[in-house]
Amino acid sequence: MKKYCEECGREVETRIISKKETYEVCGESIEVEAQILVCADCGEEFYCEELDNATLVNAYNEYRRKHKLLLPEEIKKIREQYNLSQRSFAKLLNWGDKTICRYENGSVQDKAHNSLLLFLREPENMRTYITENEITLDERQKAKLLETVEKLEVDNEYGAGKKFLDLFFSPIPSEENGFKGFDYEKVCAMVLFFAHKNVELLKTKLMKLLNYSDMIYYKENGSSMSGLKYAHLPYGPVPEHFDMLLGKMSADHVAHIEVMYDNGYEKHQVIPECEIPEEMFTSDELEVLERVYLKFKDFGSVDISNYSHKEKGYSSTKTGEIISYSYAKDIQLK
Numbered sequence: 001m002k003k004y005c006e007e008c009g010r011e012v013e014t015r016i017i018s019k020k021e022t023y024e025v026c027g028e029s030i031e032v033e034a035q036i037l038v039c040a041d042c043g044e045e046f047y048c049e050e051l052d053n054a055t056l057v058n059a060y061n062e063y064r065r066k067h068k069l070l071l072p073e074e075i076k077k078i079r080e081q082y083n084l085s086q087r088s089f090a091k092l093l094n095w096g097d098k099t100i101c102r103y104e105n106g107s108v109q110d111k112a113h114n115s116l117l118l119f120l121r122e123p124e125n126m127r128t129y130i131t132e133n134e135i136t137l138d139e140r141q142k143a144k145l146l147e148t149v150e151k152l153e154v155d156n157e158y159g160a161g162k163k164f165l166d167l168f169f170s171p172i173p174s175e176e177n178g179f180k181g182f183d184y185e186k187v188c189a190m191v192l193f194f195a196h197k198n199v200e201l202l203k204t205k206l207m208k209l210l211n212y213s214d215m216i217y218y219k220e221n222g223s224s225m226s227g228l229k230y231a232h233l234p235y236g237p238v239p240e241h242f243d244m245l246l247g248k249m250s251a252d253h254v255a256h257i258e259v260m261y262d263n264g265y266e267k268h269q270v271i272p273e274c275e276i277p278e279e280m281f282t283s284d285e286l287e288v289l290e291r292v293y294l295k296f297k298d299f300g301s302v303d304i305s306n307y308s309h310k311e312k313g314y315s316s317t318k319t320g321e322i323i324s325y326s327y328a329k330d331i332q333l334k
């Protein structure tokens, strides 16, 4: 950009330099890195409205950071997650009509307003706020807002559940999980498949059925179905952290374990609580599940345990070790 330089007395080339400058924000001196347009020859500073505004915005944001105040775009995000207009949001908070608009456009909010906004960022808190305060929204707006809050709460819960699973079940494909990131929905569907097919399916048998399905599928397709890892335990291969998984399935009302007594013996029976979601399996997956089901249909838990003990993956590993899917090539379902 060319400019007329008073010092040089002619049109000159310009460049942008940065230098520390101090701005007054809410009565406080804030130092920021300012971008300044200067004469390329003598260094004379020019006024440039755009750069000046940008620096001012930086100074305000620096002030906000220092005082832990929400940034304008964060305030906007909070409002938008509830699908509220600036006017309705201000009304909900009992603030002046233009208050939210001013904040979103860069005015620094006062501390109390900031605290309320921070609080309302969490959907649970918004629910408390709506139910425990006399708010000025009309019934229709209020119902709509509650609906949005509900949806956000469900999403949050889903996100937290996913994070929890990621702690224990690797989302990263590896030889141990059959080169497939853990797929909770798929495991649930596999459990439901076997629990609906087998009346009185026991937990010990279920674990073997899952193992065979994953191994056979891996052998034929190069990846497991569920992304589960299987560990060598005394009574056969067992999905890692399986009880935790069953706990989650029970909390999610997918399936639960019921303890039964049979001649003094404790039996852990798998009780399905819902149908398999549609289109959960590919035809290849279904075919493998059917084959595994038919093969072991008349096997009791002990029979299938004994059967699985003969597998190379099992005999080549020690108690507690993960059984690599590379052993799948030796599995035969005859």
Ligand SMILES: [Zn+2]
Residues within 6 Å of the ligand: 005, 006, 007, 008, 009, 012, 039, 040, 041, 042, 043, 044
């Ligand atoms: Zn100059």
